[in-house]
Each structure stands twice: as C-alpha cells, then as structure tokens.
Amino acid sequence: MTTRLLAQKIVVAALGLALFVSAGISFHRSRNLAEPVVLGPGVTSVKKLGEYFAAIRGTVNDCNLYFMEGREPGGTMLVLGGSHAEEPAGRLAAWLFVENGTVEKGRVIVALSANRSASTMTRLGGAYPPDFTIDTPSGPRMFRMGDRWTNPLDQWPDPEVFIHYPSGQELAYVDIRNLNRTWPGRPNGTFTEKTAFAFMEMIRREKVDVAIDLHEAELQYPVISTIVTHQRGQELATMVSMMLTDNEDFKIGTEFSPLTLHGLSHREIGDHSPAISLLFEAPEPFLDATRGITSREQLLTGKDEFVVKAGRHGLLFEEIDEKGWPIAVRVGRHTSSILQVAETWSEDNPAKPLAISGVPRYAEVIEKGVGAFLQDVTKAGKDRLAYE
Amino acid sequence: MVTLFYYALVAFVSLLLVVNLVRSRSWERDVLYVIVLVPFLLRLLRLK
Numbered sequence: 001m002t003t004r005l006l007a008q009k010i011v012v013a014a015l016g017l018a019l020f021v022s023a024g025i026s027f028h029r030s031r032n033l034a035e036p037v038v039l040g041p042g043v044t045s046v047k048k049l050g051e052y053f054a055a056i057r058g059t060v061n062d063c064n065l066y067f068m069e070g071r072e073p074g075g076t077m078l079v080l081g082g083s084h085a086e087e088p089a090g091r092l093a094a095w096l097f098v099e100n101g102t103v104e105k106g107r108v109i110v111a112l113s114a115n116r117s118a119s120t121m122t123r124l125g126g127a128y129p130p131d132f133t134i135d136t137p138s139g140p141r142m143f144r145m146g147d148r149w150t151n152p153l154d155q156w157p158d159p160e161v162f163i164h165y166p167s168g169q170e171l172a173y174v175d176i177r178n179l180n181r182t183w184p185g186r187p188n189g190t191f192t193e194k195t196a197f198a199f200m201e202m203i204r205r206e207k208v209d210v211a212i213d214l215h216e217a218e219l220q221y222p223v224i225s226t227i228v229t230h231q232r233g234q235e236l237a238t239m240v241s242m243m244l245t246d247n248e249d250f251k252i253g254t255e256f257s258p259l260t261l262h263g264l265s266h267r268e269i270g271d272h273s274p275a276i277s278l279l280f281e282a283p284e285p286f287l288d289a290t291r292g293i294t295s296r297e298q299l300l301t302g303k304d305e306f307v308v309k310a311g312r313h314g315l316l317f318e319e320i321d322e323k324g325w326p327i328a329v330r331v332g333r334h335t336s337s338i339l340q341v342a343e344t345w346s347e348d349n350p351a352k353p354l355a356i357s358g359v360p361r362y363a364e365v366i367e368k369g370v371g372a373f374l375q376d377v378t379k380a381g382k383d384r385l386a387y388e
Numbered sequence: 389m390v391t392l393f394y395y396a397l398v399a400f401v402s403l404l405l406v407v408n409l410v411r412s413r414s415w416e417r418d419v420l421y422v423i424v425l426v427p428f429l430l431r432l433l434r435l436k
C-alpha cells in the first residue's frame with residue numbers, strides 16, 4: 001500500500017468514525033434522556049409496572065405508575081400516556097395531572113410512558129427529531145420524541161404476520177410491537193404483549209373503573225378528534241363529548257369500538273376487566289405523511305402548509321388552517337376530556353365518585369401554555385422528583 | 389437464539405466491510421464501505 005493510499009484510507013475512515021460517533025451519541029442520548037417529573041401535591045406514591053408482573057420488572061418497560069389517592073374514597077381512574085410515544089400531547093396531558101392534580105375523592109393512577117421502550121427511538125426513516133423542549137417559567141424542559149412501536153432493540157424479530165392473541169385476528173407484522181394492538185397481552189408472549197399483560201394485571205388488581213388511553217392522530221386518519229369507547233362506556237362517552245362540545249368550545253365526537261376489531265385498548269381492557277375503556281384522539285399534523293419539514297417547531301406549533309394543502313384537496317378528516325394545531329390545544333383537549341369523564345362518571349356513579357382539582361382545562365392550557373403547568377425541577381425536593 | 393445468530397451475522401458483515409475497505413484501491417469505494425459500515429456498527433453496539 002502506498003503512503004498516499006494509506007493516507008486516503010485514514011482520512012475516509014476518520015470521516016466515517018466521526019459520522020458513527022456523532023450518530024451514536026445522538027441515538028444513545030435519545031434512548032437514555034431522563035425526563036424529570038415533579039411529583040405534584042396529589043401524588044401519594046410512585047409504583048412500578050413490574051410490581052404487577054415480574055417479567056417486566058427491571059426492563060425498559062418497567063414504567064412508573066403515579067398513584068394519586070384521594071382524601072375520600074371513590075372510583076379509580078387510570079390515565080395512560082405514551083401508549084404511542086410519538087404522540088406527545090397524550091404524554092404531556094398526563095404529565096399535567098401528575099405535576100398539578102389533587103384528588104379529593106377516589107383515586108387516579110397515571111402512566112406517562114406506557115410503552116417506555118417506544119419512547120427511546122423515533123420512527124425509522126421518518127427524520128423525526130429525537131427530542132423536543134417545552135419552555136417553562138423555570139427554564140426549558142426536554143422530552144424524548146418517541147415512536148409508535150417498541151424499539152426493535154428490545155423486541156426482535158418481527159413475524160411475517162402478527163396473529164393477535166387471543167382473537168387470532170391477523171394484523172400488520174410491525175404491530176406486534178404496537179402496545180395498542182397487543183392488548184390484553186399474555187404472560188408468555190412478546191415483550192409488548194407482556195407489557196400489555198402487566199397493565200391488565202394492574203387494572204384488575206387495582207380495580208380500575210375507567211381506563212383512558214391518550215393518543216394523537218394524523219389528520220389523514222379517520223379516527224380523530226373523538227372518544228372511542230367500549231360498549232359499556234357508550235353513555236358516559238356520549239355525555240362527555242356533548243358536554244365538551246357545548247361548554248368548552250371544541251368539537252369532539254364519540255365512536256363505538258368495533259366488537260370484532262382486536263388488540264386496541266378500547267376493546268380489550270373493557271373485555272378483559274371490569275373497567276370501562278376509553279381512548280381519546282387529538283389532531284397531530286406532525287404525523288401526517290404529507291407534512292413538510294419534520295422539525296421540533298412543527299411538533300409544537302402543528303403548523304404545516306403542506307397538510308393545509310392536503311385539506312384543500314379534501315384529503316383530511318379534520319380541519320386545519322395556517323394557525324395549525326399547537327401543542328397547548330392538543331394537550332388542553334385531553335385534560336378537559338379526562339376531567340369531564342371524572343365529572344360525568346361521578347354523576348352516574350355517586351357511590352364511586354372521582355373529584356380532581358388543580359389540573360388546567362382546555363381554555364387555561366391555551367391561555368397560559370403547557371409550560372406554565374410544568375413545575376420547577378430545581379425547587380422540588382429529591383423525594384418529590386421522579387424520572388421517566 | 390436467532391438474536392445471537394443475527395448479531396454474529398452483523399459482526400461478520402462488518403468484518404467483511406473492513407476487509408474490503410483495506411483492500412480497495414479507489415477512494416469512491418472507500419467512502420462507500422465506510423458509509424455502509426456505520427449502521428452495522430450502530431446495530432452491533434446496540435445504539436440503534
């Protein structure tokens with residue numbers, strides 16, 4: 001090998017190494033970025049999902065469960081954020097409950113990273129940013145941008161076809177890593193099925209009355225701006241969407257979970273536990289295939305001229321204009337919807353009330369911004385701080 | 389089991405790429421091997 005050839009190889013290898021190191025650092029950081037959670041006045045204990053199913057203990061999906069025990073007894077509500085970790089408004093709405101909420105009657109259990117593994121990477125080839133930042137009065141707070149599916153580093157390989165358990169329904173191969181296609185899970189299944197099973201065990205053991213699964217959807221997806229409900233929750237969900245549409249200046253519909261569509265939380269939690277299962281969808285232009293630049297700014301503003309253009313061609317199931325769908329609007333829809341479920345539930349079930357205070361509703365989140373309701377991490381005592 | 393085999397395969401292909409990089413005579417080929425090698429190394433070290 002000539003000296004020139006050797007020098008050339010060293011230069012190329014060094015460039016490759018720089019590429020490898022910078023990519024490696026970025027991926028490692030996004031997989032391990034610790035998101036602080038300031039335990040609000042209502043959080044009475046923090047448990048782990050693995051306490052309900054040993055196979056999850058110590059794994060990446062051994063997520064925190066924030067228990068908010070009321071002063072008076074009542075019903076139990078579960079709020080799931082991060083079933084799909086690429087839908088940040090769902091996680092952030094749940095975050096606002098943990099950092100601000102107080103429960104007077106009943107009990108609220110919150111997960112911020114229901115599929116934690118999915119929050120450790122972004123969609124392959126999607127050019128999504130690895131993280132995003134919410135400005136708060138006490139400084140910026142950084143969150144992981146995640147994916148719809150469990151990280152392949154944690155569950156591999158995928159089959160040709162995913163056969164859902166126990167229905168036997170055939171689903172897309174990749175959805176074997178989709179927490180919202182693997183309900184109710186099984187103890188000897190894949191990692192994602194085990195995660196769903198652990199949640200089912202928790203729901204049964206903690207006697208959850210209402211389970212709410214928070215999501216966001218692309219505007220080209222027909223199930224959007226709606227509450228999807230199990231048949232046992234039809235009255236509750238219909239009443240909630242009527243109340244919200246009447247009182248809070250935003251439109252939200254109700255859809256009934258199809259009896260034969262399996263693997264989704266609104267079907268299986270209700271079928272495999274006494275809980276009523278509901279799923280909320282808010283609009284997220286960031287997920288639309290026709291979006292333009294996939295930037296952190298787009299994630300937070302929900303503004304996208306290409307999605308607007310798709311709307312003009314009648315391709316969308318939700319309206320969008322140049323004002324976009326800002327994160328505060330999406331988070332506020334979720335917080336109001338959860339609070340309304342608690343109120344309507346309490347009217348229908350006076351023996352099992354749910355009374356929650358301190359959590360901002362739709363108008364207040366829009367007026368002050370999401371960051372206004374994220375507490376100062378530096379002022380929280382060590383025992384009042386958790387990490388996701 | 390299949391995972392072990394998979395990582396062994398990734399390591400083997402990485403090795404082939406390094407051998408090809410050493411043997412090649414054109415800088416275009418060098419660049420090609422290096423770029424292809426990056427995702428293999430990221431997977432081998434479980435970074436992505």
Ligand SMILES: [Zn+2]
Binds near residue numbers: 084
């Ligand atoms: Zn979703």
